[in-house]
Amino acid sequence: MDLPFLLVCILLEVLAVKCQNAAQGRIVNGYEPIPHSITYIVSIQTMDRQHICGGFLINKYWVVTAAHCNIGVNKMMIVAGDHSLSIYEGTEQEMLPQLLVPHPAYNSTTNNNDIMLIKLRAPIYLNSYVSIALLPRQDTSVQEGKMCRVSGWGYTNPEGGTVPSTLRTVKLPIVSTEKCNSSASFNGIITENMLCAGYSIGGKDACQGDSGGPLVCDGRVYGVVSWGKGCADAQFPGVYTAVSKFRRWIDNTIFSYYSRCKKN
């Protein structure tokens, strides 16, 4: 989806539609939060420090992100406590993953079940810059129109250069599955494991590079940035993995990891 996504954004920009941040793959028309006010978010990077995805901590050892952010356990590092990716702030904690658990039913064609757990090799130290995010209970739904916050960093360009980038955030309303799945929008490709959010007039959205990041409603992460069509398009809201559909899977996966360790 990467190239078409970028091209649509560039086209929108050429057409002077509000998409000025999208070509750089930033949260579209959001703002820079007070540094270190969003403490549960992490940046997932390649070993040469290219930001590829967002994610969030659910405890000291485990991160949740999107399954499509899976670049391989030996190619990935996780940075918590960050704000500007290009400036060393002294608050960052860098961790290597020990294990990646993409959802076994993840389908890269349909984007269904786009969620992955990352077990860290060493625990993150929780402090005023780094915290854990709360998850909704299994099958809890979130009402249409509810305002939720999505946050993320810009994408590093494919050439390998790093763009100076600080965290961005934006508030968006939840769009009903009926509307999002209707013929006027995604026309039948939205599953019950997905959640849509965005303004019906467009203009604000998550964009490429925000993938894996958290959509927070009422203090809990209900969505993981998953996919979309263009950025901030009025017809197409952003599509998120519905975390509440995976609460049981998350708990069971973590529990079975530790019970397996005890037996060995």
Ligand SMILES: *[C@@H]1O[C@H](CO)[C@@H](O)[C@H](O)[C@H]1NC(C)=O
């Ligand atoms: C993904 O979903 C498509 C459409 O339902 C299906 O045809 C395909 O077999 C699935 N792929 C995998 C790997 O399950």
Ligand SMILES: *[C@@H]1O[C@H](CO)[C@@H](O)[C@H](O)[C@H]1NC(C)=O
């Ligand atoms: C979306 O629409 C398709 C086609 O009508 C349908 O099969 C699917 O179940 C719908 N998704 C949801 C979550 O209702």
